[in-house]
Amino acid sequence: MTVDAPPRPAKGKKSPRAVSLARKWWGQLTSMRTALILLFALAVAAVPGSILPQRSVNVENVGKYFTDHPQAAPIMDRLWLFDVYSAPWFAAIYGLLFVSLVGCLIPRLREHVDAIRRRPPDAPARLSLMPQHDEWESGAGAAKLAGVLKARRFRVETREHADGSVTVSGEKGYLRETGNLIFHFALLGLLVGVAVGALYGWHGNRILGAGADAAFCNNLQQYDDYGLGPNISAADLPKFCVQLDGFKAEYLDNGQPVTYAADVLYGEGGEAPTEKFHLEVNEPLRMGAANLYLLGQGYTPVLTYTDAQGNTQVSRTPFLPMNASMLSEGVATFPDANLSATGQRDRTRQMAFEGMFLPTAPEQAPYTTSLFPDSRNPGVMLFPYVGDLGLDNGKPGSVYALDRRQVATGQLKPMQVGFFLKQGESKTLEDGSTVTFTGLERWITVQARSDPGEPVVLWSAIAVLAGLLPSLTVKRRRVWFRVRGDNVTAGGLARTENPGFATEFGDIVASAKET
């Protein structure tokens, strides 16, 4: 069973040094010991990715690591320690492993196909040398003995010999090697499936507010962040549009969430979103060309601002939850506050509120924590700012936070102390303007994703299992009978580790003696 076969000796003429060296290395690479070492290397190489923050899992944590370890982080980054699973050294290990696998599988496949096509080999000259053997007198004849083996589903071959003896050869357990080959080839299939997904897959995440105004259609500008495989371009994205119709979260009394459920409308291939779907965390919307997943949820406090001139604007910006109590933080910006007489934006008097949203605010100050994640007593803590929001300076910024650079340079200044508003309450600011917490809306985070490698991965995984079971449980073994007149000799050989073989051989011989 050991597959550490030495490289085949070169036939005939001596091969040139380079060729024999290459052959030697190939033999090394495809040996089972190398496979073992590479398996361990793979296990060890996977470890740092579970300890260090990974970009693929959580980009913010990587950024935090950079601020905490300003010296080490850039060096570590150059070693791909924050992208372990796409690092060249990680790829090198599994690349070698799979090369080794192919090198080991191809000859095994050829041998196995041969073994299946050939008849079971003839009995060795002296069956008494086999690990299992027996001898008795019987007039049953070879055909009956062959029948015993056939009844036990052995593959049987009867041969007549010149000296008048007849041998019956039986072999069983081919499925072991078949399963083993299926298992190992399926591992290659997994790799292919993963590669297809990486090359042709894409995904995009976004926050989706409720209502037709907030609906989105699949294109890259619509996503807060996205990833495209190298072989797919923005123009290849399938067409669909999605709208959030309603959202409901259920909680236990201790605040633990039980269900999140969103009612969405969608339309494919350029249709308006009219099809209904009940989207839940474990119930993705499967459209033809992409799937839509519900990943998160939150609140949008609707804030209405009326500037000193009496112009009213409404802000509907999602606030992002910070903890399990759904204490959320966010901003409401009013770039068109205090327009000049000619209707131009006045970049010294734009308004913004930085704030915290509390779905269940305490009855009294301090309003720093939410008592419950559901909206039982919604309130916002708001801190007004006035000045230049920095929206027009061309630099992209987050819509969910104030531009800190503007605050640092003093172009955007705090206006007065913060204040707390319950839903429906208003506050008049120092400049005579008013802000009202008019209402509450829900939003969800959705991910649209397409991974064309998935079916390949799934079927390969099924083949991995289907191959593994016979590979581990089936035993390959051979049994022979030699009939010379009334004398019968029997021999048995377990070709794989098989502690039960002696018993099986005993049973076979017992039934052979009975015939």
Added chain:
Amino acid sequence: MGDVNATYASLSDKLFIATIVLYAVAMLGYALEYAFGRRAVKAEAKVLAGAGGPDVTEEETAGGHVNERAERLGITMNQANRAGQVALVLTWIGAVLHAACLVLRAVSVGRVPWGNMYEFIIAVVLVGVCTWLYVVTAGHAARRIGLFVTLVAILLLGTATRLYTEAQPLVPALNSYWIAIHVTAAVIASGIFMVGFVPAALQLIRRRYDTVTAKGGRLRFPITLGARLPEVANLERLVFKLHVFAFPLWTFGVIAGAVWAERAWGRYWGWDPKEVWSFIAWVVYAGYLHARATGPGGRRLAPWIVILGWLTMIVNLFGINLVVTGLHSYAGV
């Protein structure tokens, strides 16, 4: 939703304590049998027969030593063996209470009883104990080896008490029938791996014991335990059998997890720390299966790989849930 039956939940907690106590008493019984049980008879018989040879001399002293101590404690061999029998019965009763503890938890919250780490560990240990009871009943191992299995079980259950979590329903991401499929497979595989680890460690001890006694060297604890362990080949076969069973289950569990992850999180594999360590454990156990097919060198290495494999399972169970936070972190641990 959300109703927790407090009576059942607290009854489950009491059963948990009772289970630990029973296993602890059983362990004591196994220990008595291990130290003073029947094997000593053979050693003594050899002394009386006056058989020569270095190995037997070693057994003589070991046997004499054991008897001396047994005499001082006033324990006869028959008593020691009866202690082993009682221990086995206690283990059976313990396992029944253990199962009842999980079932009551399940009933009290109306869901599968492995939604958090506390429950997961209890379930894994239950599978381990049941696997062990099967192994002993089927005659694959001597009863007194239960000493080591109950020891591991008690250590793990003891750790679970540090992670006690009130009975609660599941967070939305876990609230799917896939938890029954994925986690059940993981629990069963982990429980069998746990029992597979024990004979692998014993195999190493016995192997060392054999080499040291063959050279006539001095024995020190824990190698002294080897005197009463089954032969290396038997232990090795048991280790292999258990892993041949557990590995495909673990493979299935990982695949089921990937299918579930696709539904819940949108991707089948994302190198989340829990996923990483499940992968590492899988690769290590695949390494074990390969090592056994790599000639005598590989076979010598194999039990060490099993130990490494169980370490990766422990890291996955404790280290990842408690230290690193990922999507798999359970609500309230």
